[in-house]
Amino acid sequence: MSDATVIDSESGYKGQSHVATTNACKLCTPLGATLAFKGVEGAIPYLHGSQGCATYMRRYIISHFREPMDIASSALGEKNAIYGGGPNLKKGLLNAMRKYGAGVVGVATTCLMETIGDDVARLLAEFREEFGDLPLADVVHVSTPSYSGTHMDGFHGAVKALADQLCVEKAAPTGRVNVMPGFVSPADIRHLKEICREFGLTPTVLPDYSETLDGPALLDYENIPSGGTRVADIRAMSGSVASLELGRAIGRQATAGTSLESRFGVPLHRLGLPIGLRETDSLFEALKDISGRPVPRELALERGRYIDALVDGHKYVSGLRAVVYGEEDLIIGMTSFLAEIGVKPVLVATGARNRDVAGHIRAACGDILREEPIVREGVDFFDIVEEAGTLSPDLLVGHSKGQRAAREWGVPLLRCGFPIHDRFGGPRLLHVGYRGAQNLFDRLVNLVLEKKQTDSDIGYGYL
Amino acid sequence: MSETAAAARIERPAIFEERRDQIRRIGEGDFSMACNRDSLAGAVSQRACVFCGSRVVLYPIADALHLVHGPIGCAAYTWDIRGSLSSGPELHRLSFSTDLQELDVVFGGEKKLAKALDELIARHHPKAAFVYSTCIVGIIGDDLEAVCKAAGERNGIPVIPVQSEGFKGNKREGYLAACKAMRRLVGTGDVSDVSPLSVNIMGDFNLAGETWIIRRYMERMGVQVVAGITGDGRVDDIRRAHGAGLNLVQCSGSTQDLARMLRDDFGTPFIRVSWIGIEDVAESLYAIAEHFEARHPKLAAGMVERTAKLVREELAALMPQLAAIRRDLTGKRAAVYVGGSFKAFSLVKAFRHLGMEVAVVGSQTGTEEDYKELAAICSPGTIVVDDANPLELSAFIREKDVDVFVGGVKERPIAFKLGVGFCDHNHERKIALEGFEGMLNFAKEIHASVMSPVWRFVPRREAGLNRKDAEV
């Protein structure tokens, strides 16, 4: 349904204005793939490449989730770089299966392997032949060269690889609905599942790291944390009544959703990330269609309360000028949310390229925006800061890496997305649904009030 | 879960066959350790790469440009991640990358690198530039040396390539590459005003201002500091580093290579020091004073005495406060897993002052010799491990039922998942843990974690497993 008509993808596109990248506003491709693989039950993400990349990504991801994030690696050395990494890959896969008891190994490739040109698909076929007598785990493979794309490409690529490589037969109808939420928080995933259930639908969320990356305290360390999308459920995705794929910027790219649609005829609903009122409304419309039920009362109430809160709080935020940055889908959703509450997005920026962010913003909230924001793709924080410097923003909206600029300008930063490295509770940040919008709105108003209170000499007790 | 089931799971073999000789229990047979091996394929190693080693060492040089030549990840993941403070410029806190794209990989990245260097040098006016090569640069075969040389000539500053292709070894090779890069600077500055009673503080990265603590001690002893290598580092200081009378080398791996080069090329002696704990800090200070008094009896007269006074004053302030903390911590157990083994030594000793015992100890990059020495100061039954992975670490934590884990950010979630306290003793720490005041901070950190009531609620205590003396 409401897939935005793609508007001139070049308009509003102005790339990075420098040769060197300073303070990147993107991460590398395999990182996204490891996160997606982490959302499958019994899976261990595996990087075919040198050791360093895996360790760096783990560190980065752990700092946000504060949860174990094991990534196995082929740990390639100099010899392998010359003669190829085949033997290490096979040995590594066996180890990951034997020692970690992995049910699925999600293999992504680092730049090193992509550059050397190991044919991973062939190596995996060889692996199956050589060790065919052993009970081998599933191996899903995605190619993730960082020199083309960002972590979001790795994420979507891995989700597609999971659907392509695990869901290979038309399953009997399950009555379920497939949800490909994109890179959202564990809290978001939990809420999306809850919403589906309220509509009487059983969701298969791919990936689902709501427990693997936000789990309970444990008696015993788990080699592979509990939770995640069950492999059996992934195999049965072909029998679902519909797929929901969230994220406008995925564009016309082939995805898990298009693959399930073209191979098995599972109808695909491509929607925006349900952030703010109207993008959430679109999701609910789709769920009404699919389930044939009206919006459940509890959720309708949440919508009502949210609108009530918007009325109560609108003056605190009306007319504020915001700079929004981060992943393409998130910034479109956040821009839409901000437009609805009367905040003026003046600059919207991402490190990704050719995502037609401007067109998607127009489609999501062009009718509310009195002036279109400047949209920049393929930029780093040097560009963002330079561009924003002339726009006198009152507010930054994005992940932790904007902290430097916010501090310099003395404006609040509404933290959202990934990574949250300088605050607590990143995985529990809720963005989606009316409840997510409510949380965002409450947090934003309080940031504004806090600044007002701290900056004033009087220190008003009532605000 | 029943107790027997839990016990059975504790017993599960968490050790990869191939890694058996990288793990030892003290008191079980001869102590020998296989280490400095490549990490095992398919294991989740806590180790990093050559690039990481170089980046750690050179990172705190605050007025140099640090350009990572490669795809974006290697630079993105090292953006402002360390707590190395600077008293002046902060260029090191920015992340610069050539962000290689597909075409660069096909046709080579030399042109892009040259342009990036010109652009960044013109924008930031650094005193020098370090260009780090990452894995794929090693494959596509860019001639870093030539590009850097030309860029240096064009821009009138030293532009120094760091041969840090990630896959060509482990962190140690990265340390060496960094030392070689710095060696190119040493000897190019004027040392006419450097006193013979002077040192370079090496292998300290000024995390949370730790180098400044040591600098204050040097001042009180009457010792001039020429360069922090690389804590609060400056290019011009490193250029003059050959003027120092003595090199103080902390950290078994990171800067020892440079100290050796300076000894061989300039005749500068070096001593190994540790700024962690009580004995180790005091011993280090005395060693410096004794060295200078022996070499320059007239010039350094009274230095040992001044040092003794310093130590006395510091201990008088520290010990009563430690005693209070010790009362609470006595009998608790710790696990230590850190990057360099020198730190492990000092921590084992430091824990004794807290009345605590170290039951598990390991490092990413220790040498066989390091581990033998380590074994000698630990009690029987202590587990000693090289290049551990999360599976092993968690099994050891369970087996020894420790109260606190000391490690880096990658170990934190393992400890926390199992309901064990934690102290970050790595490059990301924001609290100074060196010197005498650092010892107090350390004690407070450990106390704050171990004594928290939250452990009462974690499953392993709620289940009443393991610990007879648990307060639950």
Ligand code: SF4
């Ligand atoms: S080499 Fe590639 S995969 Fe590895 S960290 Fe760098 S960008 Fe990421």
Ligand code: SF4
């Ligand atoms: S690509 Fe190489 S240099 Fe970069 S993080 Fe990975 S192992 Fe290290």
